[in-house]
Amino acid sequence: MEFSKLNEKHLRKLRSMVSEDRFSTGESNLDLHSQDQSRHPPSKPEAVMWPVDRREVSEILSYANEHRIPVTGWGSGTSLEGNPIPVSRGVVLDFTLMNQILSIRESDFQADVEPGVLYRDLNDKLRHSGLFFPPDPGAGATIGGMIANNASGTRTVRYGSTRANVIRLTVVIAGGEILELGSRSSKTASGYDLINCFIGSEGTLGLVVEATVRLRGLPEAFSAVIATFPSVEKAGEAVFEIIRSGLDPAALELLAQECIALINEEKNFALEVSPTLFMEFHGATTGQLEETMEMVREICQAQGCTDFRPGVGRKERDQLWAARHELGEMIVRKHPDRSHTVIDVAVPISAYPEIIALAREESRRIGIPGYTFSHAGDGNLHLVFMGKKGDPEEWVRIEKANERMVKKALEMGGTATGEHGVGLGKRKFMPMEHGASLEWMKKIKALFDPNGILNPGKIF
Numbered sequence: 001m002e003f004s005k006l007n008e009k010h011l012r013k014l015r016s017m018v019s020e021d022r023f024s025t026g027e028s029n030l031d032l033h034s035q036d037q038s039r040h041p042p043s044k045p046e047a048v049m050w051p052v053d054r055r056e057v058s059e060i061l062s063y064a065n066e067h068r069i070p071v072t073g074w075g076s077g078t079s080l081e082g083n084p085i086p087v088s089r090g091v092v093l094d095f096t097l098m099n100q101i102l103s104i105r106e107s108d109f110q111a112d113v114e115p116g117v118l119y120r121d122l123n124d125k126l127r128h129s130g131l132f133f134p135p136d137p138g139a140g141a142t143i144g145g146m147i148a149n150n151a152s153g154t155r156t157v158r159y160g161s162t163r164a165n166v167i168r169l170t171v172v173i174a175g176g177e178i179l180e181l182g183s184r185s186s187k188t189a190s191g192y193d194l195i196n197c198f199i200g201s202e203g204t205l206g207l208v209v210e211a212t213v214r215l216r217g218l219p220e221a222f223s224a225v226i227a228t229f230p231s232v233e234k235a236g237e238a239v240f241e242i243i244r245s246g247l248d249p250a251a252l253e254l255l256a257q258e259c260i261a262l263i264n265e266e267k268n269f270a271l272e273v274s275p276t277l278f279m280e281f282h283g284a285t286t287g288q289l290e291e292t293m294e295m296v297r298e299i300c301q302a303q304g305c306t307d308f309r310p311g312v313g314r315k316e317r318d319q320l321w322a323a324r325h326e327l328g329e330m331i332v333r334k335h336p337d338r339s340h341t342v343i344d345v346a347v348p349i350s351a352y353p354e355i356i357a358l359a360r361e362e363s364r365r366i367g368i369p370g371y372t373f374s375h376a377g378d379g380n381l382h383l384v385f386m387g388k389k390g391d392p393e394e395w396v397r398i399e400k401a402n403e404r405m406v407k408k409a410l411e412m413g414g415t416a417t418g419e420h421g422v423g424l425g426k427r428k429f430m431p432m433e434h435g436a437s438l439e440w441m442k443k444i445k446a447l448f449d450p451n452g453i454l455n456p457g458k459i460f
């Protein structure tokens with residue numbers, strides 16, 4: 001695609017579409033919008049704009065489409081695959097000022113939000129209602145960015161990814177047209193499911209300006225468990241058995257020993273340095289939970305569990321989940337002279353023990369600091385490698401390991417990316433994963449964005 005470089009006329013016109021303080025070509029703002037949390041090289045946009053409503057977004061997109069100016073949406077910039085990096089430059093639309101929670105309808109278990117709302121702010125607001133919005137990617141993500149990446153988190157095993165928790169969207173497509181997708185009904189059989197085309201499209205089909213999200217009831221009773229195992233493989237087998245038994249965990253995370261050691265070091269915990277499952281179960285009554293706990297204990301013991309600690313209290317539970325959410329940042333802090341790449345494959349749950357064993361083998365084989373942790377209940381594995389900055393040979397080895405892992409996951413019927421999205425880093429796996437259907441994805445892209453101005457260079 002041929003794009004226009006912004007000239008004085010473009011800049012003047014775009015500037016006139018928002019108030020003076022919401023348009024910038026200043027170096028620090030361009031820098032701030034040139035890079036996400038990945039190691040992909042930065043690329044500065046030519047201008048940053050902060051829209052406050054759908055009318056402004058529509059006007060900007062209409063003009064950009066007419067003049068072939070690339071436009072990339074921006075939430076908090078916490079992506080891990082270069083998803084919001086404006087590689088073709090143009091304009092970044094930063095949604096942080098569209099941060100209103102428009103309505104909370106407790107009796108419908110729904111909220112209408114603008115895209116710049118942080119999911120944590122929504123949950124803070126809901127704190128006294130007995131409801132919550134379950135997807136929790138951990139970082140300071142916006143709901144717009146989560147929708148675009150179809151983000152997941154520790155609660156996905158029970159409550160689904162962002163996709164399962166969004167029922168209506170208002171989007172603006174490239175020509176500036178505003179579309180309403182989905183409905184406020186909890187189910188529909190009406191027509192093509194366009195909303196699910198936009199969720200996970202990384203801002204390449206249109207920009208989200210409003211969403212209706214599902215809220216869930218906070219459980220009456222919960223039980224948090226820490227279980228340690230002699231090997232990651234044994235912990236992986238326990239994960240499979242727990243899911244197979246239909247015990248329906250609300251969270252089921254696996255952390256290899258190097259992750260536990262790091263959490264102990266940073267948070268002053270005294271966890272046993274062994275492969276560990278952090279689990280949480282929700283139930284209507286404590287009696288029901290006690291029965292579940294007994295079954296979980298039996299499954300873990302059958303896999304040689306060395307320590308099984310149920311009944312972790314609320315305070316400790318919150319601290320553990322906070323530590324789990326911070327793990328990515330801890331790993332980065334531990335290796336200031338290195339940068340990271342995150343393998344993010346996901347497989348059907350029966351293949352989980354095998355893929356986790358392969359991750360350990362890769363870690364041993366390439367001899368570069370690696371950390372294995374996993375949204376295990378979803379069959380989604382992260383293997384973070386910390387490669388030396390400026391050492392191309394190390395990065396070739398890491399990329400080879402990444403390729404082997406993805407190839408194996410695809411052979412198992414899985415995916416190259418369980419939750420971080422394609423962005424820049426996973427593009428090369430798209431033909432292998434999707435075959436002929438990739439061409440149909442490109443046709444869908446061309447329908448909504450014929451000039452290819454929306455987040456160019458991503459996914460394909």
Ligand SMILES: Cc1cc2nc3c(=O)[nH]c(=O)nc-3n(C[C@H](O)[C@H](O)[C@H](O)COP(=O)(O)OP(=O)(O)OC[C@H]3O[C@@H](n4cnc5c(N)ncnc54)[C@H](O)[C@@H]3O)c2cc1C
Pocket residue numbers: 036037072073074075076077078079080083084095115136137138139140141142143144145146147148149150151152153154202203204206207208209325326328329419420455
């Ligand atoms: C420490 C750490 C831990 C993480 N853990 C997880 C995890 O457990 N699970 C997980 O899924 N992710 C995780 N992530 C990745 C990241 O937080 C998620 O992908 C998140 O959804 C990104 O949200 P954001 O607001 O930062 O979006 P950004 O990074 O700003 O943008 C993400 C994508 O959305 C597009 N976009 C932004 N706003 C809009 C809009 N209004 N309309 C259309 N497109 C838009 C952008 O162009 C880009 O393609 C983690 C990241 C970090 C740094």
